[in-house]
Amino acid sequence: MTVRGVLKTLSPLFACIGLLCVWQIASLRLDTESFPTALESIKAIPSILGDKGSLLNILDSIRRMTIGLVLAVMFAIPLGLLMGRIKAVAAFFNPLMMIIYPVPKAALMPIIMLWMGVGDVSKILVIFLGVSLPIIYHAFQGSKAVEEKMLWSGAAMGMSAPMRMLRIVLPAALPEILTGCRTGLVLALITMITSEMIARQSGAGNILFNSLDMAQYDTVFAMILIIGAMGIIFDAAFEKLRLSLVRWSQPRDDMPLSFT
Amino acid sequence: MQVVSLRSDAHAESEPLSGRKPASAMIEIDHVSQRFQTSGKQSHLALSDINLTIEDGAFVSILGPSGCGKSTLLYIVGGFVQPTDGVAKVKGKAITGPGPDRGPVFQEFALFPWKNVLGNVMYGMRQQGMKKSEADARGRKLLEMVGLKGYENFYPKELSGGMKQRVAIARTLAYDPAVLLMDEPFGALDAHTRTRLQNDLLDIWDTQRKTVLFVTHSVEEAVYLSDKVIVMSRSPGSIKEIVDIDLPRPRKRADLLLDARFQKYIVDIEKMIDDGKDHL
Amino acid sequence: MNQERINSVLLGITPIVLFIALWQSLISFGFAPTSLLPPPGAVFGKLAKDFFNGDFLHDIAATLIRLFAGFGIAVVVGVFIGLAAAVSPAVNAVVKPLVRVLAPIPKIALYPALLLILGFDHASKITLVTADALFPILLSTYYGASMVEQKLIWSAMAAGTPRWQILFKVVLPAAMPSILTGCRIGLVISCIVVFLAEMITSTDGLGHMLVQAARTFQTVDMFVPLIMISMLGLILNSLLHWLRSYLLRGFPEV
Numbered sequence: 020m021t022v023r024g025v026l027k028t029l030s031p032l033f034a035c036i037g038l039l040c041v042w043q044i045a046s047l048r049l050d051t052e053s054f055p056t057a058l059e060s061i062k063a064i065p066s067i068l069g070d071k072g073s074l075l076n077i078l079d080s081i082r083r084m085t086i087g088l089v090l091a092v093m094f095a096i097p098l099g100l101l102m103g104r105i106k107a108v109a110a111f112f113n114p115l116m117m118i119i120y121p122v123p124k125a126a127l128m129p130i131i132m133l134w135m136g137v138g139d140v141s142k143i144l145v146i147f148l149g150v151s152l153p154i155i156y157h158a159f160q161g162s163k164a165v166e167e168k169m170l171w172s173g174a175a176m177g178m179s180a181p182m183r184m185l186r187i188v189l190p191a192a193l194p195e196i197l198t199g200c201r202t203g204l205v206l207a208l209i210t211m212i213t214s215e216m217i218a219r220q221s222g223a224g225n226i227l228f229n230s231l232d233m234a235q236y237d238t239v240f241a242m243i244l245i246i247g248a249m250g251i252i253f254d255a256a257f258e259k260l261r262l263s264l265v266r267w268s269q270p271r272d273d274m275p276l277s278f279t
Numbered sequence: 280m281q282v283v284s285l286r287s288d289a290h291a292e293s294e295p296l297s298g299r300k301p302a303s304a305m306i307e308i309d310h311v312s313q314r315f316q317t318s319g320k321q322s323h324l325a326l327s328d329i330n331l332t333i334e335d336g337a338f339v340s341i342l343g344p345s346g347c348g349k350s351t352l353l354y355i356v357g358g359f360v361q362p363t364d365g366v367a368k369v370k371g372k373a374i375t376g377p378g379p380d381r382g383p384v385f386q387e388f389a390l391f392p393w394k395n396v397l398g399n400v401m402y403g404m405r406q407q408g409m410k411k412s413e414a415d416a417r418g419r420k421l422l423e424m425v426g427l428k429g430y431e432n433f434y435p436k437e438l439s440g441g442m443k444q445r446v447a448i449a450r451t452l453a454y455d456p457a458v459l460l461m462d463e464p465f466g467a468l469d470a471h472t473r474t475r476l477q478n479d480l481l482d483i484w485d486t487q488r489k490t491v492l493f494v495t496h497s498v499e500e501a502v503y504l505s506d507k508v509i510v511m512s513r514s515p516g517s518i519k520e521i522v523d524i525d526l527p528r529p530r531k532r533a534d535l536l537l538d539a540r541f542q543k544y545i546v547d548i549e550k551m552i553d554d555g556k557d558h559l
Numbered sequence: 560m561n562q563e564r565i566n567s568v569l570l571g572i573t574p575i576v577l578f579i580a581l582w583q584s585l586i587s588f589g590f591a592p593t594s595l596l597p598p599p600g601a602v603f604g605k606l607a608k609d610f611f612n613g614d615f616l617h618d619i620a621a622t623l624i625r626l627f628a629g630f631g632i633a634v635v636v637g638v639f640i641g642l643a644a645a646v647s648p649a650v651n652a653v654v655k656p657l658v659r660v661l662a663p664i665p666k667i668a669l670y671p672a673l674l675l676i677l678g679f680d681h682a683s684k685i686t687l688v689t690a691d692a693l694f695p696i697l698l699s700t701y702y703g704a705s706m707v708e709q710k711l712i713w714s715a716m717a718a719g720t721p722r723w724q725i726l727f728k729v730v731l732p733a734a735m736p737s738i739l740t741g742c743r744i745g746l747v748i749s750c751i752v753v754f755l756a757e758m759i760t761s762t763d764g765l766g767h768m769l770v771q772a773a774r775t776f777q778t779v780d781m782f783v784p785l786i787m788i789s790m791l792g793l794i795l796n797s798l799l800h801w802l803r804s805y806l807l808r809g810f811p812e813v
Contacts, residue, residue, distance in 0.1 A: 121792020
């Protein structure tokens with residue numbers, strides 16, 4: 020690899036270091052107790068991850084997030100694909116989705132807790148609700164855009180309608196579906212944190228706010244770093260998976276324009 | 280009859296490769312080469328040492344297989360691409376960038392989708408500082424000339440391919456460039472529309488006598504329209520031959536199709552291009 | 560054609576009607592006590608009554624101010640940085656890795672930090688909304704601007720447009736469809752985030768109303784702000800849709 024190539028792959032790392040430097044300088048400048056420096060916050064990370072209770076809390080959060088996400092994917096992809104191919108299904112669900120879309124799913128937490136208690140079921144349900152919509156939407160868009168003639172060729176080869184759905188529409192819509200899943204993954208993390216912040220029972224979001232209440236500022240910032248890192252790692256891992264699944268799809272061209 | 284003498288004031292002399300500069304040279308291409316960086320350290324020689332002089336008011340076609348660099352040559356004259364080596368000049372001045380003296384017409388039309396037909400045609404005139412009312416009047420006149428009277432307020436998406444290209448031609452003529460640079464302008468049109476636009480283009484050229492540089496891969500189109508056909512070969516892109524088309528004007532397609540000279544030009548040029556396949 | 564439209568509207572209303580009917584029947588047939596699930600009539604009645612209530616209007620206003628301020632800043636900053644990154648390789652080299660690191664971070668996790676640095680007032684909530692709405696707008700502006708057809712730019716340059724004007728006369732309008740798509744995503748996110756931020760810490764706003772009701776087990780009052788935020792989202796979305804079809808009237812397939 021060339022020097023440029025190495026620089027390019029490492030550039031997110033430089034970005035991280037740069038951001039931490041800005042943080043460090045800003046907190047030294049402001050010099051208030053409630054805004055610890057980057058170094059102090061990083062030093063607090065091992066004590067959180069080393070603590071058995073906290074670690075179990077965080078792992079529990081991830082487990083709930085994964086279950087909610089998997090359920091949402093299993094439900095949303097078939098529905099979205101059907102909506103894209105059958106007009107009546109789309110007409111049936113679209114207005115409902117428009118109404119539900121701007122409602123913050125994590126805000127349903129108090130109501131759902133009222134009905135189902137504070138256990139795993141409520142939290143998983145909220146994550147499921149939060150993640151489903153973008154995946155449905157993208158699967159819908161992807162399947163709507165499938166070339167009609169591809170389906171005709173499929174029918175001419177003697178494929179049945181469900182077969183065409185599985186063998187033609189699903190793979191053709193896959194790039195779009197995976198874009199939806201990527202959004203869904205980030206949203207799952209957000210919903211998880213938020214619902215835990217609101218429910219204040221357990222999990223990563225709870226640690227974050229408890230330490231805020233107890234004025235353990237370095238723990239607050241260390242937790243933010245941990246959650247941020249989780250977001251970046253999940254996203255990068257998913258992007259790797261996505262690239263290997265849809266290698267055939269045209270990558271997005273991001274060359275700078277040539278008029279400067 | 281010499282091709283360039285179509286203009287009464289033009290010299291009958293036409294030997295552009297002789298190195299002698301004709302008095303009325305519009306475009307001069309002097310030892311131009313273009314190298315493109317492909318992946319990694321490799322590079323590809325798209326144009327190799329091109330020398331060419333095009334006289335004022337001439338209709339010149341560039342013909343060649345795909346990948347011979349004919350569009351690149353046009354873009355260099357347009358100032359959109361800087362040559363790796365050599366100089367391209369217009370009216371004796373080295374080309375450093377795009378300018379309103381050279382108006383492009385692209386195969387893809389490249390109309391501004393957010394402007395209506397009249398707005399597209401007025402754009403260049405307004406950019407040249409023309410008053411709005413004046414640009415409006417001249418824009419309407421131009422649209423009438425290209426046969427689109429009544430379509431002023433339509434958006435490009437509402438027009439057929441042929442109509443879009445008419446708008447694009449009017450938009451370019453609007454700022455009165457000395458040179459028209461046409462990059463396979465009729466390549467995306469159906470055969471019937473293409474013929475009609477070819478005829479209309481010849482009519483416009485007849486009245487305005489702009490210098491036209493016309494890139495195409497249709498031999499028939501090149502012979503039908505041009506005074507001179509530049510045949511290129513590829514790997515590396517270079518000029519293979521320059522054919523003077525000695526056919527009387529105004530040309531009528533129906534007559535020409537039966538004309539033995541017309542047919543011979545086509546057959547000869549097609550043979551030249553066929554030879555080029557050895558380069559593959 | 561018209562009949563088809565009517566049919567699809569009817570089909571679309573069906574699930575909403577069914578949903579409300581199911582909601583009502585759960586109560587009517589005694590499956591859910593009204594203390595846990597208030598009847599839809601009571602909720603909508605309260606909502607209608609609340610519109611004449613100063614406190615409720617104040618809550619809506621507080622939410623809208625935060626929403627618009629945060630979203631507005633995100634649009635300006637996002638479009639500006641997105642265009643700059645598409646146009647200048649130097650800006651691109653700095654912005655791209657930063658976006659790759661910052662975009663996937665769940666911004667809501669930054670909220671405690673924003674509270675500590677900016678205080679518990681408007682500023683921290685507006686900043687959070689901006690941080691969340693920024694990236695979809697920035698990214699879609701960037702992609703839209705980098706996909707602008709080269710020949711559009713060439714056509715404008717040949718017509719005598721100076722280089723610095725190309726950005727506003729060609730790149731910005733040509734990227735508009737993509738920019739507006741980003742704005743639509745950003746708007747929905749703004750609605751969601753402003754509500755959540757108000758739920759977590761606030762003294763007013765729709766989110767605060769929900770939390771307040773939950774603490775006192777006023778179930779009717781818990782549903783009112785939820786329906787209100789959904790309606791706000793719908794209204795803002797249709798405004799944006801209307802703006803979009805006006806701005807993009809010349810573009811194919813809107």
